Amino acid sequence: MSELQAKHLKDYQSPAFTISELDMLVDLYPSKTRVIARSQVIRCRDNEALLLDGEGLELKSVKVNNEAYPYQIVAGQLRLEGLPAHFALEIETEIDPVGNSSLEGLYMSDGAYCTQCEAEGFRRITYFPDRPDVLAKYRVRIEAPKTGFPYLLSNGNKVEAGALDDDRHYVVWEDPFPKPSYLFALVAGDFDLLQDSFVTQSGRHVALEVFVDKGNLHKAHHAMASLKKSMAWDESRFGLEYDLDIYMIVAVDFFNMGAMENKGLNIFNTKYVLADIESATDDDFHGIESVVGHEYFHNWTGNRVTCRDWFQLSLKEGLTVFRDQEFSSDVGSRAVNRIQAIKVIKNQQFAEDSGPMAHPIRPQSVIEMNNFYTVTVYNKGAEVIRMMHTLLGEAGFQAGMKLYFQRHDGQAVTCDDFVGAMEDASGVDLSQFRLWYNQAGTPTLKVSDSFDARSGEYRLVVLQQLPPQAGDDAKPMHIPFDLELIGDDGKSLLNKVLDVKEAHNEFVFEGLSTRPVPSLLQNFSAPVKLEYDFTTAQLISLMRNASSEVARWEASVSLISRAIWGNVNALVSGGDMALDTRVADAFRAVLLDEELDPQLAAEILNIPSINALIEQVDSVNFDALVSARAFVLEELSANLEDELLVRYRELYHIDSAPARALKNACLAMLARGGLCPEELVEKQFNESCNMTDSLAALGAAMAGELDCQDSLLERFEQRWVDTPLVMDKWFMLQASRQDDAVLGRIDALVSHKAFSLNNPNRVRSLIGCFAANNPVQFHREDGEGYRLLTRYLKQLNGVNPQVAARIITPLIQFGKFDEGRKQNMKACLEELIGMPELSRDLYEKVSRALSQ
Incomplete structure (x- = not known):
């Protein structure tokens, strides 16, 4: 594999040629699809050859200004030399959709033609400068049999359609907005179609269409409702209006990604479209709403303004993940949505940061671009955007967004362009903050404190430690550090965001009568690791009194994690395992608090997984961890058995997602503690009229290793x-x-x-x-x-x-x-x-x- 050379951000050069218009004919046949691509090409630099990317193509002809033109194919690229300053280029290729198992480029999915061109899939359709900084206006003519392929879809607006000989027909689509090749899309097949419309804030009527496999129309309504909700939210929160006459979503079963934001024609994995109460869980419904929103929000943050090169991927993905997280938080539980985002960072992204694929949110080098569609680029990228929002405030952030679109609409730009718009609109210096784009790894904040009872002075020391992945010349980051101080009466004394910018930071707070309990890095205000020697009493106080619901959850995670790691140490040293009764009492209080959001209570009762616990330490005694976690779960369940059963039965007949979340968290804890009666599980499975409860019953049967688990799994399989x-x-x-x-x-x-x-x-x-x-x-x-x-x-x-x-x-x-x-x-x-x-x-x- 020595021929595989990495590409480096530092080597970026603007294109030697650009393409202003692309007119395509795609004549669809299962194994011999013909593609004729006619481009208007403009030279940008003299004395250079035109290099066009291609993969898996059978080249039929190359013409320049309607005349056959000599070419070479070198290292997978079509090379043309001696070209004029402006010319028409026509390339005819033949491709094999049915034989394309990679699911990149043009392929067949359950009898339908489908494309996936991000990141570098367009080169599997025709020879082209397959890079995001070449933006062209596309006109696409699709030809296919009427039988089996009544719908022929592509980007933009439909401008022409008609019949052809031999039971074939055609449709022509024009996209008025220049786009890079990765946003090209084509779908041809026979679907059920759900139609609706949306009236924008300026009064334009937009046709909405969701295409699904035959027989699944009843499962498309939630996706449609999510789309309309997303469109309304983007207008109200960001002032962004949709810009085409039609917006289409197509659901396909064979798809490598969750979904793809192709301009006006989003192609989705069926997982993020199809749902009804019988076959989809509450989490599925939430996931569909989130992903539909994410792909719609890309219309501006990714399509109208796109990436200059793939190293800038977080420019569109980190920003759009932040936007979809804010959407979910505005229309649902902000605390629970924030907790879910934090889990991804702590349990998955931190692992990536400490592993061999560690990279900054703007990678510096890459062999295969698909490998950098990562939780670092997406989710840590979103945390970097969130930190900017914290530093600038909602008004400052929105001003930056407005300036960003004013400057760069219709362009392919960089992460620096985005940060520059934020700086210029707000007047806030973000020069040190830009290090988040370039330094890999997870910083650690080591926090200590002291209190002088005589003077009433509370001193907080925050040491910033950079990881080895950041590099030998790494510099301290700008970290927004959200702090709350809580008095001994449980009341908040102070809420403030501190600026941690140095390796050593000290903050002094005066006029306090007693030593406060600190709630540190509230709401996970930065994607960093926190080290502070909390006492059990402090964590219990935070679980009860922190004004942030997220901080209450984080305190519960710390409390139960301490109990598990304490028992790991006991096992390693040959001691006896035990569970502090104060820990059980703290979780009992959660169960008994009827004012607490049931979904938040459920999150607290979902004890950290083994993988999540591994990410809390530098090295692990794996077998001891498995045993210690099982012991703590059994002890906690035994201590809370009565309360768990009472809460479970109280919630059993309540038909709402929050109630189901807490009910099934109680069932799971009973099961993992070996205290779940078999008849309880079978009753829920038999009486369930929704997928959430059915799966929870199955999960409980397996966690408790109940005798009924195999029969329930078999019945589930037979039905579905x-x-x-x-x-x-x-x-x-x-x-x-x-x-x-x-x-x-x-x-x-x-x-x-x-x-x-x-x-x-x-x-x-x-x-x-x-x-x-x-x-x-x-x-x-x-x-x-x-x-x-x-x-x-x-x-x-x-x-x-x-x-x-x-x-x-x-x-x-x-x-x-x-x-x-x-x-x-x-x-x-x-x-x-x-x-x-x-x-x-x-x-x-x-x-x-x-x-x-």
Whole structure:
């Protein structure tokens, strides 16, 4: 694989040629689709050849100004020399959609034609400067049989349609807005169609269309409602109005990503469109609303203003994740949505920051761009935007957004352009803050405090420690540090955002009568690790009294984590395990607090997972951690058994998502503590009229290892075997079972009629879920869990390397484990790196892990 060279941000050069207009004919046939691309090309620099990207194409002809033109194909690029300053370029290619298992470019999904061009998929359709800083206006003519393909869709507005010979027809689409090739989209197939409309704030009528597989129309209504809600929110919060005459969403089952924001024609994974109460959980409904919003919000933050190069990916993704998080918070529970965002950072992004794929939110180099669609670029990128919002305030941030669009509408720009607009609109110097874009890793804040009772002076010392991933020349970051001080009567004494800018920071607060309890880094005001020696009493006080609901949840996580790690230490030192009764009492108070948001209470009762706990330490005794966590769960459940059962029964018949969240959290805690009566689980499963409760009952049966678990799983399978998205949930349950038979069970399920190794959703639900969500069996001491994943990675390498690279993550994050497990993981990676045709996607991750 020595020929695979990294690309570097520092080597960026503007394009030597740009394209102002692209007129395409796409003549659809399953294995021999003909593409004729006619471009208007403009030279930007003299004495350079035109290089056009292409992959998996059969080139038929090249013409310049309607005349055949000589060319070379060098290293996968079409090379043309001696070109005039302005010319018409026509390229004809032939492609094989049905044979395209990578799901990039143009491919077939369950009999429908579909595209996915981000990041570099357009080069699989035609030779083109496949980079985001080449923006052109597209006119696309699609031809296909009427039978089987009545809908022919592309970006923009439909301008022409008609019949052709041999039962074929055509449609022409024009997109009036210049766009990069990664936003090109095409779909052709036969669907059920849900139609609606939206009237913008300026009075324009926009047609809304959601296309789904036949028979699923009743499951499209929530997606449509989410779209209309998103459009209204973007107008009211950001003043941004939709700009085309039509907005379309198409749901396809074979899709590598969650969804894609192609201008006016969003292509979605069915997971984020199809939902009804019987087949989708409350979390599914929330996920659909969030993802529909995310892709719609890209219309401005990603489409109207796009990235200059792929190193700037967080320019559109971090900003749009922030916007979809704010949307979910404005229309739902702000605290619960913030907690979910924090979990992603602490449990997944921190792991990425400390592993071999660590990179800043603006990466400096890349081999395979698909590998940088990461929680760092997306979710840490959103945290960086959130910090800017904290520093500037809502008014300052909105002023910056307005200036950003005024300056850069219709352009491909950089992260620096965005920060510059924020600085200029607000007058706030963000020069030090820009380090967040360039320095990798997670900073640590080590906090200590003191109180002088005589003077009433409280002193807070914050030491900023940068991680090795930040580099030898790393500088202190600008960190907004949200602080609340709470008095001994439980009342708030102070709420303030401090600026932590130095390696050593001191803050003094005067006039206090007693030593306060500090609520530090409230609402997770920066994506950093916090070290402070909280006492048990302080954490209990924060759980009860912090004005921030998020801070109350974080205190509960710290409290139960301390209990678990204390028992890990007891096991390692040969002592006895125990649970402080104050811990149980603190959680009992949560259960008894009827004024508390049930969803927040549920979050508090969802004890940190093994993977989440591993991210709290530098190295782990894995077996001791598994035992200590199980002990604490059993003890806590035993202490709270009566309250859990009472709360469960109180909520049993309440038909609302918040009530279900808390009810099922109580059931799960009882089950994990071995205290869940079998009849309780069977009753809920039998009486459930929604997927949330059905899955919760199944999960409880498995967690409690109840005798009924196999029969319930079989009944679930029989009912839903022909509904792919629900079977994904069943595969996930099977992959999460912690008995030793799970490895053989997974191998058997690969042959299940509902499973396909070619379908990313099925792969993620079974093999990906096992690796990511079943640490007990994945990290088996004998290494068999690692070897199971490796076998399937080798198969996926030739089928869909992008999916393979995404599910390999748990195998490359071996740094915190004991030497035996490390060696087993490395042996699997050595086996992969030795493959003769290892994909770029896997090569980059495996090679970086082995060189760590």
